[in-house]
Amino acid sequence: MQTQKSKSSACFFSKTNKSKSFESIQYLNLPDLQFFILCNQKYKVNRGVYNTIDQWFYEYGIVNIHYRRIQLLAFLDFFKDKILEKDRQKFIRFGHGGLAKSLNEFINVLR
Numbered sequence: 343m344q345t346q347k348s349k350s351s352a353c354f355f356s357k358t359n360k361s362k363s364f365e366s367i368q369y370l371n372l373p374d375l376q377f378f379i380l381c382n383q384k385y386k387v388n389r390g391v392y393n394t395i396d397q398w399f400y401e402y403g404i405v406n407i408h409y410r411r412i413q414l415l416a417f418l419d420f421f422k423d424k425i426l427e428k429d430r431q432k433f434i435r436f437g438h439g440g441l442a443k444s445l446n447e448f449i450n451v452l453r
Contacts, residue, residue, distance in 0.1 A: 370408045377411065385418040387434050391441065398445050417448050 381387050399410045
């Protein structure tokens with residue numbers, strides 16, 4: 343289960359970030375706080391949303407931290423323009439139930 347999902351997300355991530363995929367992959371081994379700071383700076387995600395996304399992917403069956411981080415980066419990249427254009431806020435906001443809906447939409451696109 344994990345391998346198939348991981349391959350799909352890696353494929354999606356490479357399609358969306360061909361020139362940046364290697365640059366992003368070098369960050370997969372960062373300690374959690376430093377990886378969060380990277381996500382915060384690039385995607386304006388707060389710690390609570392970051393932790394919720396990470397937990398959601400873990401519960402979805404992506405146990406390996408590298409694959410989860412690939413999914414997390416792909417997810418944030420997938421929704422970055424859509425979310426940041428709507429709200430010129432300090433952090434990304436999904437609204438009540440919006441994060442789970444967005445995660446499910448993202449997974450459905452991968453299938």
